[in-house]
Amino acid sequence: IGATNSLVWKSALLDQTSVARVLRCEEVVTGILHCAAIVIEASAVQVATIHPWPAEQSSIVSSILFVQLYVTGKGKLGYLTGEKIKPAISDPSFSTWVEENAMLMSWLLNSMTPVINASFLRLPTPHDIWDAVAQTYFTGNDASQIYELRRKAHETRQQGKSLASYFSALQTIWPELDFLNLYDMESAKDTATLKKRIENERVYDFLASLDPGFDQIRVQVLAQDPTSNLRSTYAFVRREELRQTAMLASPP
Secondary structure: OOOOOOOOOOHHHOOOOOEEEEOOEEEEEOOEEEEOOEEEOOOOOOOOOEOOOOEOOEOHHHHHHHHHHHHHHOOOHHHHHOOOOOOOOOOOOHHHHHHHHHHHHHHHHHOEOHHHHOOOOOOOOHHHHHHHHHHHHOOOOOHHHHHHHHHHHHHOOOOOOOHHHHHHHHHHHHHHHHHHOOOOOOOHHHHHHHHHHHHHHHHHHHHHOOOHHHHHHHHHHHOOOOOOOHHHHHHHHHHHHHHHHHHHHOOO
């Protein structure tokens, strides 16, 4: 592939309906394609952008999980885990491996900001890139990351935002805490008890930071026994928000 040649991937590489257009790609090292941009239709799954940790409105944890989900959905997870071994040059599948290896590398590199992908551009396989990203930006049960996420959760307030925006902000933080806080429970009963306790705490956090206009609905939720789960609580408060909006819109 020449450095100045344009390249259009067959739509089957992603989905026949998923690629709106593929912009100019160039060869940066042998067998490694770095795509300038891939525009995906809104209806299709998009690859998340990986940013340095921590970054405004972004998280390396959620980005890594999103990329893993995307690649798994394409049936290419073996390239990330290292299970897809490079065949011998004489093997009939070698050319297919080279093409798919380059394709996966381009997906991973394109999912990163330029500042980040420069560090991984010369690695030979998606597995090497995946391991390097994990070792560099994800340290498992990292106390500083957990502290930062807990701080963000406690500081998140509705403050005039729509209920959906406020709840969505919390929903981006909580799964990352679950991912970092690994609990080794010995029984299914203990696991269920812990999950319920965590969910109750999140219901309280959600209610505590609602705007004052929801004081009455907050009292009603807390009066329930047992406490409603998080999504039911959100739906209950949401109905009150819709009622208030309708009342304000009604003519005098």
